[in-house]
Amino acid sequence: MHLSLAVLSVALAAVLSLAPHTSDAPPRTPDAKRGLALLQHFNDSLPRNRGNALRCTSCHLEDGRRGSAMSWIGVTTRFPKYRARRGSVETLEQRVNECVARSLSGRMLADDGASMRDIVAYMESLGRAPLPARPDTVRLAGDTLRGALAYASSCARCHGSNGGGALAPAVYGARSYSIGAGMARQHVLATFLRWNMPQDRPGSLDAQKAADIAAFVLRQPRTDHPGKERDWPNGDAPSDVAYATAGARTTGRPLPAVRPLLRRQVAPVPATSR
Numbered sequence: 001m002h003l004s005l006a007v008l009s010v011a012l013a014a015v016l017s018l019a020p021h022t023s024d025a026p027p028r029t030p031d032a033k034r035g036l037a038l039l040q041h042f043n044d045s046l047p048r049n050r051g052n053a054l055r056c057t058s059c060h061l062e063d064g065r066r067g068s069a070m071s072w073i074g075v076t077t078r079f080p081k082y083r084a085r086r087g088s089v090e091t092l093e094q095r096v097n098e099c100v101a102r103s104l105s106g107r108m109l110a111d112d113g114a115s116m117r118d119i120v121a122y123m124e125s126l127g128r129a130p131l132p133a134r135p136d137t138v139r140l141a142g143d144t145l146r147g148a149l150a151y152a153s154s155c156a157r158c159h160g161s162n163g164g165g166a167l168a169p170a171v172y173g174a175r176s177y178s179i180g181a182g183m184a185r186q187h188v189l190a191t192f193l194r195w196n197m198p199q200d201r202p203g204s205l206d207a208q209k210a211a212d213i214a215a216f217v218l219r220q221p222r223t224d225h226p227g228k229e230r231d232w233p234n235g236d237a238p239s240d241v242a243y244a245t246a247g248a249r250t251t252g253r254p255l256p257a258v259r260p261l262l263r264r265q266v267a268p269v270p271a272t273s274r
């Protein structure tokens with residue numbers, strides 16, 4: 001009995017000591033500096049995952065520190081959490097990949113890959129508190145015609161007269177964020193504009209003008225997000241979502257007008273990128 005136990009434990013020790021040699025190299029320590037570089041230069045650094053002309057910090061301004069621009073300060077403490085869009089609990093890695101697939105119209109990263117771990121390490125390095133104050137949400141309806149005029153006078157010089165980007169990245173068209181992005185919602189875009197744009201004069205647009213410009217920008221074509229009809233599976237899609245969901249159909253609420261959609265460069269499915 002004693003002998004067989006001893007033999008077993010020797011055999012077990014041998015197996016355990018062999019185990020590390022048979023698997024991949026041990027994961028290196030997550031690198032917050034590389035994480036920030038990926039957030040700033042996503043397309044150059046991760047060409048297999050790139051979709052459009054944006055980078056993460058095109059929207060998450062000041063490297064994710066600006067309170068009015070979806071700050072990442074403390075975000076590692078806010079996840080995992082329940083999200084109505086998915087209808088279940090979401091991890092931070094899944095949330096990052098939602099922005100990869102929807103906001104960058106790109107291909108998701110491996111949840112446990114080195115790039116994802118570096119990105120999360122950067123977010124962790126921002127500290128946990130205090131969370132910058134979130135600005136008031138702009139919920140006004142917008143007027144598309146007034147928005148077109150205001151876009152031409154306040155935005156076109158940086159984002160291009162056709163929305164395709166110039167000094168600043170695209171805000172509509174094939175190189176912009178997909179229809180499944182948070183920024184493709186009227187209230188989310190209007191609020192972002194009200195507090196952050198024009199970049200050289202943030203705060204100068206009043207709420208109505210921000211709403212008008214958002215309404216104009218969101219009537220223009222942008223890339224599709226396959227599977228978007230499965231969002232908000234419990235039928236609780238916010239009123240400013242730009243597409244019909246299966247959940248909303250069952251509640252009998254009015255469906256949004258159909259928007260012009262463009263083909264994506266890459267499918268959003270996960271890849272084994274590092």
Ligand code: HEC
Nearest residue numbers: 054055056058059070075095096099100103104177182183
């Ligand atoms: C087109 C603009 C845009 C781009 C580009 C973008 N995001 Fe986002 N992101 C948003 C918006 C808008 C939200 C909040 C959406 C909402 O209202 O739920 C958000 C939310 C997040 C959150 C959750 C924040 C929280 O506190 O809940 C994380 C994490 C995040 N983004 C990471 C990224 C990463 C990483 C990238 C690049 C791969 C990226 N985002 C690119 C617009 C963008």
Ligand code: HEC
Nearest residue numbers: 057058059154155158168169170171193197198199200213
């Ligand atoms: C002085 C130049 C400038 C003006 C004018 C300007 N922006 Fe921007 N905008 C930027 C820059 C630069 C960024 C990206 C910040 C970065 O990458 O660091 C940006 C980011 C954005 C984003 C998020 C990224 C994207 O491309 O979708 C949106 C949306 C946006 N601007 C819309 C507008 C709208 C609408 C107006 C007019 C009210 C406007 N901007 C005026 C320079 C400008």
